[in-house]
Amino acid sequence: MKLISWNVNGLRACVKKGFLEYFKEMNADIFCVQETKLQEGQINLELEGYYQYWNYALKKGYSGTAVFTKEKPLKVFYDFEEATYEPEGRILTLEFEKFYLVNMYTPNSQRDLARLGFRLEWEEKVRKYLNQLSKQKPVILCGDLNVAHEEIDLKNSKSNKGNSGFTEEERGMMSKLLETGFVDSYRHLYPEKAEMYTWWSYMSQVRERNIGWRIDYFIVSKDIISNIKDAEIHAQVYGSDHCPIYLDIAL
Numbered sequence: 001m002k003l004i005s006w007n008v009n010g011l012r013a014c015v016k017k018g019f020l021e022y023f024k025e026m027n028a029d030i031f032c033v034q035e036t037k038l039q040e041g042q043i044n045l046e047l048e049g050y051y052q053y054w055n056y057a058l059k060k061g062y063s064g065t066a067v068f069t070k071e072k073p074l075k076v077f078y079d080f081e082e083a084t085y086e087p088e089g090r091i092l093t094l095e096f097e098k099f100y101l102v103n104m105y106t107p108n109s110q111r112d113l114a115r116l117g118f119r120l121e122w123e124e125k126v127r128k129y130l131n132q133l134s135k136q137k138p139v140i141l142c143g144d145l146n147v148a149h150e151e152i153d154l155k156n157s158k159s160n161k162g163n164s165g166f167t168e169e170e171r172g173m174m175s176k177l178l179e180t181g182f183v184d185s186y187r188h189l190y191p192e193k194a195e196m197y198t199w200w201s202y203m204s205q206v207r208e209r210n211i212g213w214r215i216d217y218f219i220v221s222k223d224i225i226s227n228i229k230d231a232e233i234h235a236q237v238y239g240s241d242h243c244p245i246y247l248d249i250a251l
Helices: 011-015 019-026 116-134 168-179 185-189 222-227
Strands: 002-007 030-034 051-055 065-069 075-077 091-095 100-105 139-144 182-184 216-221 228-233 245-249
Touching: 002 100, 002 139, 002 216, 011 019, 030 100, 030 139, 051 091, 065 091, 065 100, 100 116, 116 139, 116 168, 139 245, 168 182, 182 185, 182 222, 185 216, 185 228, 185 245, 216 222, 216 245, 222 228
Parallel strands: 002 030, 100 139
Antiparallel strands: 002 245, 030 065, 051 065, 075 091, 091 100, 139 216, 182 216, 228 245
16 A cells, blocks of 8 residues: 655645646555645645545645545544544544544644644644554554654754754654654664655755755554555655655555
């Protein structure tokens, strides 16, 4: 089973920069996107053979997630609780026969860390939610999790310590999640592979010089770790300030 996750930083803009070509080329079983930045009716994607599920933010042109899947899920949740909607459209859960898929766009703490408190509350909810789901069946979490977990996961770790996305609090929350029975699929396969990033600033020459951060993940339940065939970072794919990530897993 092939899965893709991509923060498209505005899906309408990304479509103009090759999104559909990449989508068709990959022919993924499940394709997850974050930061769609649109409302219902603002785009018409004709994705033959795929069911489409969207979680729009109440605020226009902000946040949002979507999942395109070949297999119809048993259930779809738009929040941490059934029959409610997360107002920023940051989470989509699809229940399949053998696993749960959770597509997530984690809140950014902001440059001045003004939203760090909200972010940490979110992390607590996420950990409890994923552990609750994993008691029923394995979980695959994917998306822009807005944290570089270890120093190997960003170019300039020393100068970024304490900055949004690399605070001790945010990194600690990721560690806490992994300690409860989850695995970072890419680091599991490639524990020492450096300079592999998924986000780059739009500042001049930053991406060309590969001054980036790895903040997009496929996190899976430990009990399906042996099912992972491969995990990739498609840094050659443009269209957003993030690149797509790929997981091949047998389920």
